[in-house]
Amino acid sequence: MNNPTDILRPSPSLKTNLTVALVGNPNSGKSTIFNLLTGLNQKVGNYPGVTVDKKSGKTRLADKSSAEVIDLPGTYSLYPRSADEKVVLDVLMHPDREQRPDVAVVIADMNNLERNLLLFTQIRDLAIPSVLVLNMADIARKKGVNVDLNLLSRRLGNVPVVSMNARNGEGLDDLKKVLSSPLELPEECFMDVHSLAHEAIAEVKQMYKLENTYEAYQWLQSADRLRFINDNQKEQLLNMRSAFNFDANKLQIEETTERYRQIQQILQDAISSPKDEKQSLSDRLDSVLTHKVFGYLIFFGILFLIFQAIFAWASVPMDIIDYLFAEISGWIQDSLPEGVLTSLLSEGIVPGIGGIVIFVPQIAILFAFIALLEESGYMSRVVFLMDKVMRKVGLNGRSVVPLISGLACAIPAIMATRSIDSWKDRLITIMVTPLMSCSARLPVYTVLIALVVPEQFVWGFISLQGIVLMGMYLLGFVAALGSAWAMKLIVKTKERSFLIMEMPAYRWPRWKNVGITVFEKSKTFVLEAGKVILAVSIVLWVLASYGPGDDIALAEQQLREQAENSDDPTFAENLDIAISASKLENSYAGKFGKMIEPAIAPLGYDWKIGIALISSFAAREVFVGTMATLYSVGEDFDDESTIIGRMRSERNPDTGQQVFRPAVAFSLLVFYAFAMQCMSTIAVVYRETKGWKWPVIQTIYMTALAYVSALIVYQLFS
Amino acid sequence: MKTLDQLKPGQKATIQNIKTSSLTIKLLEMGLLPGKEVVYNFCAPFGDPISVRISGYNLSLRIDEASLVEII
Numbered sequence: 001m002n003n004p005t006d007i008l009r010p011s012p013s014l015k016t017n018l019t020v021a022l023v024g025n026p027n028s029g030k031s032t033i034f035n036l037l038t039g040l041n042q043k044v045g046n047y048p049g050v051t052v053d054k055k056s057g058k059t060r061l062a063d064k065s066s067a068e069v070i071d072l073p074g075t076y077s078l079y080p081r082s083a084d085e086k087v088v089l090d091v092l093m094h095p096d097r098e099q100r101p102d103v104a105v106v107i108a109d110m111n112n113l114e115r116n117l118l119l120f121t122q123i124r125d126l127a128i129p130s131v132l133v134l135n136m137a138d139i140a141r142k143k144g145v146n147v148d149l150n151l152l153s154r155r156l157g158n159v160p161v162v163s164m165n166a167r168n169g170e171g172l173d174d175l176k177k178v179l180s181s182p183l184e185l186p187e188e189c190f191m192d193v194h195s196l197a198h199e200a201i202a203e204v205k206q207m208y209k210l211e212n213t214y215e216a217y218q219w220l221q222s223a224d225r226l227r228f229i230n231d232n233q234k235e236q237l238l239n240m241r242s243a244f245n246f247d248a249n250k251l252q253i254e255e256t257t258e259r260y261r262q263i264q265q266i267l268q269d270a271i272s273s274p275k276d277e278k279q280s281l282s283d284r285l286d287s288v289l290t291h292k293v294f295g296y297l298i299f300f301g302i303l304f305l306i307f308q309a310i311f312a313w314a315s316v317p318m319d320i321i322d323y324l325f326a327e328i329s330g331w332i333q334d335s336l337p338e339g340v341l342t343s344l345l346s347e348g349i350v351p352g353i354g355g356i357v358i359f360v361p362q363i364a365i366l367f368a369f370i371a372l373l374e375e376s377g378y379m380s381r382v383v384f385l386m387d388k389v390m391r392k393v394g395l396n397g398r399s400v401v402p403l404i405s406g407l408a409c410a411i412p413a414i415m416a417t418r419s420i421d422s423w424k425d426r427l428i429t430i431m432v433t434p435l436m437s438c439s440a441r442l443p444v445y446t447v448l449i450a451l452v453v454p455e456q457f458v459w460g461f462i463s464l465q466g467i468v469l470m471g472m473y474l475l476g477f478v479a480a481l482g483s484a485w486a487m488k489l490i491v492k493t494k495e496r497s498f499l500i501m502e503m504p505a506y507r508w509p510r511w512k513n514v515g516i517t518v519f520e521k522s523k524t525f526v527l528e529a530g531k532v533i534l535a536v537s538i539v540l541w542v543l544a545s546y547g548p549g550d551d552i553a554l555a556e557q558q559l560r561e562q563a564e565n566s567d568d569p570t571f572a573e574n575l576d577i578a579i580s581a582s583k584l585e586n587s588y589a590g591k592f593g594k595m596i597e598p599a600i601a602p603l604g605y606d607w608k609i610g611i612a613l614i615s616s617f618a619a620r621e622v623f624v625g626t627m628a629t630l631y632s633v634g635e636d637f638d639d640e641s642t643i644i645g646r647m648r649s650e651r652n653p654d655t656g657q658q659v660f661r662p663a664v665a666f667s668l669l670v671f672y673a674f675a676m677q678c679m680s681t682i683a684v685v686y687r688e689t690k691g692w693k694w695p696v697i698q699t700i701y702m703t704a705l706a707y708v709s710a711l712i713v714y715q716l717f718s
Numbered sequence: 719m720k721t722l723d724q725l726k727p728g729q730k731a732t733i734q735n736i737k738t739s740s741l742t743i744k745l746l747e748m749g750l751l752p753g754k755e756v757v758y759n760f761c762a763p764f765g766d767p768i769s770v771r772i773s774g775y776n777l778s779l780r781i782d783e784a785s786l787v788e789i790i
């Protein structure tokens with residue numbers, strides 16, 4: 001934080017830049033507490049060097065100082081299995097003490113303390129000042145679970161313990177108070193790992209100048225997992241392991257068993273809970289939601305609802321946005337002096353931005369539904385339901401989450417594969433996730449479907465366009481499964497695939513959490529996609545407005561002479577349109593499009609679509625922007641027509657045939673469903689697989705699939 | 719010895735031991751500790767994975783993994 005104003009401000013105490021890391025088991029309510037602390041004051045970035053989301057934000061503490069809060073991925077222990085969990089260890093054990101969080105707030109579910117305390121005792125032993133938060137106090141109260149907070153705190157080594165109900169903010173002030181006061185480290189470690197590997201630990205401590213015993217022990221345990229350990233050190237540590245007969249696996253089991261033994265002893269005294277366990281509402285819900293028949297019916301019903309909602313609820317705000325941007329373009333055209341800048345604004349930039357903003361309502365609805373499924377606990381039932389099916393095609397139940405997230409955007413989806421523990425399952429998930437129809441395709445789908453599918457309703461309420469849209473999403477899903485199955489046969493591995501997963505109790509979603517997710521993700525989409533699209537729009541406008549040599553001027557002159565010599569009055573009337581068409585045809589963009597026309601003619605595309613195909617290899621949603629730009633160049637804005645209207649009236653000047661015939665539109669739909677047209681995805685796959693091999697294979701196979709399928713569709717429909 | 723996957727819906731058992739494998743530690747971490755009572759909830763539509771209740775929470779695991787958990 002090198003903000004210059006910070007330096008000028010006198011600091012009341014050393015603790016102004018307190019960093020607090022939130023750690024805890026998955027489903028312990030970590031994100032809710034994070035949202036409670038930071039509100040809309042959060043940012044998402046990447047941990048240095050890895051693509052795991054780093055969520056951080058600022059909060060105000062009780063003494064008015066502010067603290068930086070980092071939300072770490074959920075984990076059950078310090079022994080990482082997935083890439084996500086490795087980050088936790090990396091952050092907590094960073095060799096530069098300045099980089100380490102000052103305080104670890106360990107969040108535990110009060111109703112499942114035994115398992116939750118395992119992680120706590122490990123973090124505590126790393127000598128990071130820790131606070132234990134017992135969350136979901138309300139549920140515990142209802143169940144009749146009673147925790148003696150003072151006794152628990154004492155037995156854990158005088159660690160501050162705060163009881164909370166993050167859902168209504170209960171206990172938040174207590175937590176802030178604890179964080180404002182100085183925290184001391186317990187005098188003794190919770191578990192003495194010394195006895196497990198006395199000599200090896202002493203050696204590591206001395207060699208790497210480590211003070212903490214458990215830290216030294218973890219260097220040995222995680223030598224091949226820690227990112228800050230270089231190859232040389234890794235080799236040294238592995239050699240030491242064998243020299244001292246350090247059996248990592250066996251010691252992990254011994255350590256875990258011993259920690260549990262102590263935790264059980266403490267909990268026996270500190271906790272009282274009723275013995276009888278009635279069947280909860282959650283269990284009764286599960287008997288329906290994971291039912292053989294109803295389970296799947298409900299799942300597909302929910303998906304169907306989502307797609308209907310995207311079309312039904314989003315149309316009004318979309319119409320408004322569409323109208324506004326057309327108005328703005330027209331206004332610029334009318335009121336600013338004619339010139340290059342005016343036409344760049346009205347024909348390039350404004351329609352380009354409009355082409356993106358218009359899809360915010362649909363994207364927000366999609367993100368809202370995904371957040372709801374996660375929040376309510378239903379997503380883990382989907383994993384449970386789909387595991388066996390997914391395994392058949394070489395994926396695993398956990399692949400469902402990236403695949404469903406892929407409906408929003410492949411980039412976070414590919415990052416979400418980091419929760420998949422087996423490398424092969426993860427690789428295949430990465431390879432097929434971009435086939436899921438992401439929100440960037442939504443603009444393309446919407447425009448093309450609106451062009452060729454009538455706005456009719458089946459039985460009065462099911463939108464025909466909605467059905468076709470759902471069909472497109474299903475097509476992507478089927479293609480993903482098919483490709484996964486093919487890859488399962490190719491990729492070989494010795495690693496064991498597994499699924500050991502907590503199924504959290506169903507919970508009513510918190511609207512604030514959903515709201516924050518929707519806001520953050522939509523913002524990221526607009527800013528990230530917007531940057532690319534704006535740049536591409538400007539480049540396209542230049543390419544479409546200028547041409548090599550004086551081709552454009554010559555063509556115009558020719559047309560004018562023709563018009564003068566012609567007796568046909570309509571020719572003169574349509575002169576402006578003919579001129580703008582010939583301008584585009586003779587521009588750089590037109591020449592490019594013409595160049596690739598032979599390759600795409602079998603798919604039914606003309607050179608204008610060719611331009612769109614080339615430009616949208618950067619990002620699919622550019623297609624709509626490109627169409628908007630191409631059909632705006634030189635157009636008259638009098639009638640304020642929208643993109644769809646302009647595309648519908650587009651005719652081939654030679655044949656007079658409509659350009660976007662159903663065969664062409666469907667062929668384009670399929671091409672956009674399959675082709676790997678997203679630079680950012682390629683970049684993320686490169687980072688996640690650590691090399692060019694997989695992103696290159698992926699781009700080739702997806703593009704081939706797209707071309708062949710589009711060819712078949714066009715030939716069938718025409 | 720009987721293993722966790724051989725139970726029927728609603729049946730209870732006590733965990734005896736976790737067979738040694740690369741997943742032993744993971745199963746322990748999730749609370750499948752010797753001496754604990756475990757209840758078989760139900761299985762997924764195609765018979766795999768299964769859901770069990772342990773220490774008051776629901777855990778799902780595959781048949782392969784459940785067969786590593788010895789019970790009486």
